[in-house]
Amino acid sequence: MAGKRGLVTGAGSGIGRAAAVEFARQGASVAVLDIDEDAAAETAAVIEKAGGRAVAATVDIADEESVRAAVERTVAAYGGLDFAVNNAGMSSRGLLDRTTLDEFERVVRVNLAGTFLCLKHELPVLERGGAIVNVASNGGLAAIPNAPAYVAAKHGVVGLTKVAAVDYAPRGIRVNAVCPGPTRTPGFEKWAAGTDIIAVQEAITPLGRLATPEEAAAAAVWLCSDAASFVTGIALSVDGGRRA
Numbered sequence: 001m002a003g004k005r006g007l008v009t010g011a012g013s014g015i016g017r018a019a020a021v022e023f024a025r026q027g028a029s030v031a032v033l034d035i036d037e038d039a040a041a042e043t044a045a046v047i048e049k050a051g052g053r054a055v056a057a058t059v060d061i062a063d064e065e066s067v068r069a070a071v072e073r074t075v076a077a078y079g080g081l082d083f084a085v086n087n088a089g090m091s092s093r094g095l096l097d098r099t100t101l102d103e104f105e106r107v108v109r110v111n112l113a114g115t116f117l118c119l120k121h122e123l124p125v126l127e128r129g130g131a132i133v134n135v136a137s138n139g140g141l142a143a144i145p146n147a148p149a150y151v152a153a154k155h156g157v158v159g160l161t162k163v164a165a166v167d168y169a170p171r172g173i174r175v176n177a178v179c180p181g182p183t184r185t186p187g188f189e190k191w192a193a194g195t196d197i198i199a200v201q202e203a204i205t206p207l208g209r210l211a212t213p214e215e216a217a218a219a220a221v222w223l224c225s226d227a228a229s230f231v232t233g234i235a236l237s238v239d240g241g242r243r244a
Contacts, residue, residue: 015135024050
């Protein structure tokens with residue numbers, strides 16, 4: 001990734017932070033984007049302390065003007081865009097008949113429409129030969145109990161990825177999705193605290209454990225690299241064998 005220029009949304013923590021740090025470690029210049037200004041600044045500081053190059057900016061992916069401004073800032077800072085990882089999103093739990101329309105629409109707005117807005121503003125400025133990775137979920141490939149809005153939105157992200165891959169292939173642009181299974185991000189750890197959720201999830205994972213943020217991020221970094229130059233339109237599970 002040496003000399004490449006890109007952005008990562010949701011880069012304030014978890015998979016997004018791990019991806020931004022790894023891109024920078026491999027020589028890329030990274031725009032660290034997050035709705036949490038302080039978290040974005042922390043990630044940028046980690047990168048710079050290690051000798052990498054980063055700029056931090058806030059973005060609300062559910063707001064088109066915010067997305068437009070963040071992409072424009074990235075291009076202005078680095079002179080172009082070679083890759084993007086659209087990682088920002090939100091989770092939601094609850095039975096379908098207990099999910100309000102407002103909640104359903106909010107989850108779809110952030111996860112699906114937000115990914116659409118990122119793609120909409122990244123694709124016109126992405127250099128030929130560039131790559132985009134949308135972070136979906138294994139919930140974009142199969143059901144997750146009690147998560148109808150999230151699963152519907154993430155299935156939509158996988159579909160959107162495939163359409164973009166086909167439509168922009170003539171420009172030499174690759175678009176893929178990463179579909180992590182349960183990953184031990186700070187958010188997941190906080191959500192699971194005081195429960196047996198982690199133990200249960202590990203028990204039904206063939207590899208016997210959950211992914212680290214770095215393992216999920218590594219798939220996104222690889223898909224953006226020249227090593228994946230003939231890979232486009234896929235939804236890559238990073239789930240320790242769960243889908244198998």
